[in-house]
Amino acid sequence: MSFDLLFSAPLGGVLPVGFEPVGALADTPPVADGGVPQRMADLGELLSYTYDLTARRAGELSIPVAGSVQGGADRRVIVYEWTRYKAHTDSSGVELRYGFVVRFCLTINKVDATAKLSLPFLSAQAQMGQIEAAWMMQVRGLTGPKINAVVLPPQELSVETFVLAKQSLEKVISAIDDASTKFVPGILLARVDPATPATLYWLGAVRAYAFYCVTKNRSRTEAIVRLGASDPGVADTISEAYQYLGLSDPTTTPPETAKTQARSILRNIKADT
Numbered sequence: 001m002s003f004d005l006l007f008s009a010p011l012g013g014v015l016p017v018g019f020e021p022v023g024a025l026a027d028t029p030p031v032a033d034g035g036v037p038q039r040m041a042d043l044g045e046l047l048s049y050t051y052d053l054t055a056r057r058a059g060e061l062s063i064p065v066a067g068s069v070q071g072g073a074d075r076r077v078i079v080y081e082w083t084r085y086k087a088h089t090d091s092s093g094v095e096l097r098y099g100f101v102v103r104f105c106l107t108i109n110k111v112d113a114t115a116k117l118s119l120p121f122l123s124a125q126a127q128m129g130q131i132e133a134a135w136m137m138q139v140r141g142l143t144g145p146k147i148n149a150v151v152l153p154p155q156e157l158s159v160e161t162f163v164l165a166k167q168s169l170e171k172v173i174s175a176i177d178d179a180s181t182k183f184v185p186g187i188l189l190a191r192v193d194p195a196t197p198a199t200l201y202w203l204g205a206v207r208a209y210a211f212y213c214v215t216k217n218r219s220r221t222e223a224i225v226r227l228g229a230s231d232p233g234v235a236d237t238i239s240e241a242y243q244y245l246g247l248s249d250p251t252t253t254p255p256e257t258a259k260t261q262a263r264s265i266l267r268n269i270k271a272d273t
Contacts, residue, residue, distance in 0.1 A: 023062020
């Protein structure tokens with residue numbers, strides 16, 4: 001993993017469709033299909049997420065809100081997350097993810113939440129007093145002397161503490177595979193609910209967008225890239241819409257028959273980005 005790339009990445013990611021991070025206060029729901037993972041070897045590959053929450057929402061989910069950053073409802077918490085997990089699906093179709101997670105949580109104000117700003121740039125702004133920002137780390141599902149030694153307390157963001165944050169994160173990720181680090185079973189990390197009303201409405205909008213892209217003569221690949229959503233469920237939804245129109249090749253330009261069928265479905269609705 002390139003930490004230089006990480007700390008140059010744009011801020012302001014959004015939660016994947018149906019994904020809700022779970023903080024330290026969550027109860028562990030019962031699992032019927034074999035139990036929660038008991039060993040590190042039971043977990044999947046190391047994955048990373050970046051997402052953006054209001055400070056109020058972060059507090060509700062027990063995601064750390066760092067420092068004494070002012071701004072009330074305008075504060076944002078931007079989370080970089082590294083996780084390995086094993087997923088179980090409960091009887092209602094909600095996916096439950098158990099494993100471990102390392103979170104770097106940046107609380108910030110006085111900045112447009114949609115702005116593509118890098119952490120080095122924000123550090124410089126904080127140093128000059130143009131913004132208020134603070135960061136902290138959360139590690140769940142892991143314990144051990146090397147982990148404990150490198151997880152720092154909350155820090156105000158500045159050029160100097162940005163360096164500390166980068167160093168601490170590098171050491172935490174390295175400590176995951178150290179022999180002294182122990183996995184703590186039974187930690188619920190996230191819920192993924194495919195049937196929440198917000199999810200269904202969003203995927204409905206994605207389908208309308210997909211059909212509109214067909215009318216605009218765009219291939220499936222172009223439609224996915226143009227939307228720019230990182231959630232795999234979005235790409236799958238676009239693919240299903242194209243396949244419904246008989247467009248199985250992702251690079252095929254839609255023929256007139258497919259465009260006519262898409263126009264008939266949309267009934268003059270336009271959905272573009």
